[in-house]
Amino acid sequence: MANLDNPTKPVHILFVGAGAVGCFYASRLHHPSHNIYTSLTARSNYSAIAANGVILETHSFGNYTFSPYAVFPSIAHAVPTPSATTNPAPTRQTPRDGWDYIIVTTKALPDRTDDAAAVAPLVSAKTCIVLIQNGVGVEEPYRKRFPQNPIVSAVTVISAEQIRNGVVRQNRWTRISLGPYGSGLGIPPDPNDELSDVVKQGHERMDQLARWWIRYGGIRDVETHTELELQTIRWHKLCINAAFNPTAVLSGGRGNADQLTDPELREHIQGVMNEIWNAAPKVLGKPFPDNLAKPEKIISSTERNAGARPSMLLDWEAGRPMELEVILGNPIRIARRAGVDMPKLQTLYALLRSMQKVREDQKAQGKL
Numbered sequence: 001m002a003n004l005d006n007p008t009k010p011v012h013i014l015f016v017g018a019g020a021v022g023c024f025y026a027s028r029l030h031h032p033s034h035n036i037y038t039s040l041t042a043r044s045n046y047s048a049i050a051a052n053g054v055i056l057e058t059h060s061f062g063n064y065t066f067s068p069y070a071v072f073p074s075i076a077h078a079v080p081t082p083s084a085t086t087n088p089a090p091t092r093q094t095p096r097d098g099w100d101y102i103i104v105t106t107k108a109l110p111d112r113t114d115d116a117a118a119v120a121p122l123v124s125a126k127t128c129i130v131l132i133q134n135g136v137g138v139e140e141p142y143r144k145r146f147p148q149n150p151i152v153s154a155v156t157v158i159s160a161e162q163i164r165n166g167v168v169r170q171n172r173w174t175r176i177s178l179g180p181y182g183s184g185l186g187i188p189p190d191p192n193d194e195l196s197d198v199v200k201q202g203h204e205r206m207d208q209l210a211r212w213w214i215r216y217g218g219i220r221d222v223e224t225h226t227e228l229e230l231q232t233i234r235w236h237k238l239c240i241n242a243a244f245n246p247t248a249v250l251s252g253g254r255g256n257a258d259q260l261t262d263p264e265l266r267e268h269i270q271g272v273m274n275e276i277w278n279a280a281p282k283v284l285g286k287p288f289p290d291n292l293a294k295p296e297k298i299i300s301s302t303e304r305n306a307g308a309r310p311s312m313l314l315d316w317e318a319g320r321p322m323e324l325e326v327i328l329g330n331p332i333r334i335a336r337r338a339g340v341d342m343p344k345l346q347t348l349y350a351l352l353r354s355m356q357k358v359r360e361d362q363k364a365q366g367k368l
């Protein structure tokens with residue numbers, strides 16, 4: 001593909017997962033006048049989006065309708081036409097020479113689905129894979145399956161929700177931090193190592209994507225980083241997600257600010273944050289930089305954000321699987337590999353995993 005802000009050949013971008021995050025960032029990346037065409041793979045909301053596009057109610061850009069270049073009812077339907085054997089209904093909208101970017105915005109549930117395997121028929125030699133998902137270790141299955149493809153890892157700070165099928169509300173924030181992904185630890189690449197080239201390509205593709213989102217999509221806080229910086233941001237975000245999200249479920253449904261009004265829960269939250277704050281530098285080989293908020297600061301800004309209820313709690317209440325592996329299981333396992341135990345995270349993980357299993361067993365036995 002052309003390495004230009006205004007590509008001379010059409011660039012085809014496919015979002016897999018047309019939920020809150022996917023629809024919002026896709027809608028800021030569809031610019032046919034600049035030769036950039038963005039499509040969606042939907043699922044339960046396919047009919048609504050195919051009929052009306054995505055209706056966005058946004059704090060940052062007002063209300064608008066996003067009509068993607070194409071919307072597909074499943075991943076199989078988005079397989080490029082030459083692979084028609086695996087696409088049940090190839091259309092002229094699947095790019096003949098493959099997808100330039102596959103942007104994965106599903107919930108990260110590696111204990112339920114192998115999304116890297118699911119997207120494999122969409123990936124060709126020219127495809128850059130972008131993962132906009134919470135947690136750590138989300139990239140590993142993609143790197144294993146696609147050793148030669150550039151991967152961009154992304155962390156977003158946004159508050160968005162799909163309020164009904166095909167209608168997405170962005171409540172606040174737009175920030176997205178991007179970084180290329182090689183091995184995950186950001187070790188400066190050995191020029192003889194084949195990963196070094198793939199990380200370089202990841203850098204280029206990330207820069208291009210960032211420019212399109214900023215210049216054409218109007219998102220001001222798109223940040224580009226090195227691999228190590230981005231992994232540091234992922235671990236830093238765990239201070240919020242691994243502390244408040246599990247506690248919201250285990251405390252009986254209390255929102256983040258509400259948890260902090262209870263002295264025992266407050267001490268527990270502080271303890272979880274401190275555990276991550278102390279473990280991450282040992283995993284990453286570098287302390288958190290000064291510009292990232294320390295636990296005390298995260299706590300004081302959370303106190304001002306009354307009413308916020310974390311996604312893990314919403315998922316639990318709706319009977320959906322929770323992102324336990326990427327927010328708790330992976331950090332524990334990755335830290336263990338670096339010789340660090342995280343007993344507080346391990347306790348949260350063990351309890352929530354068990355709660356989820358008991359509920360699913362009861363459902364399977366028809367008791368719920």
Ligand SMILES: NC(=O)c1ccc[n+]([C@@H]2O[C@H](COP(=O)([O-])OP(=O)(O)OC[C@H]3O[C@@H](n4cnc5c(N)ncnc54)[C@H](OP(=O)(O)O)[C@@H]3O)[C@@H](O)[C@H]2O)c1
Nearest residue numbers: 017018019020021042043044106107108133134158159160
């Ligand atoms: N929402 C936020 O404010 C926010 C903020 C920061 C980070 N995040 C993170 O961003 C990621 C995405 O979150 P989200 O809130 O956008 O989740 P979401 O609204 O639940 O969207 C996920 C979408 O992926 C779809 N999907 C899952 N598997 C699919 C498949 N195989 N094929 C096609 N579609 C598939 C789901 O379809 P179905 O409806 O059919 O299941 C759903 O529409 C998560 O890791 C989350 O933690 C979210």
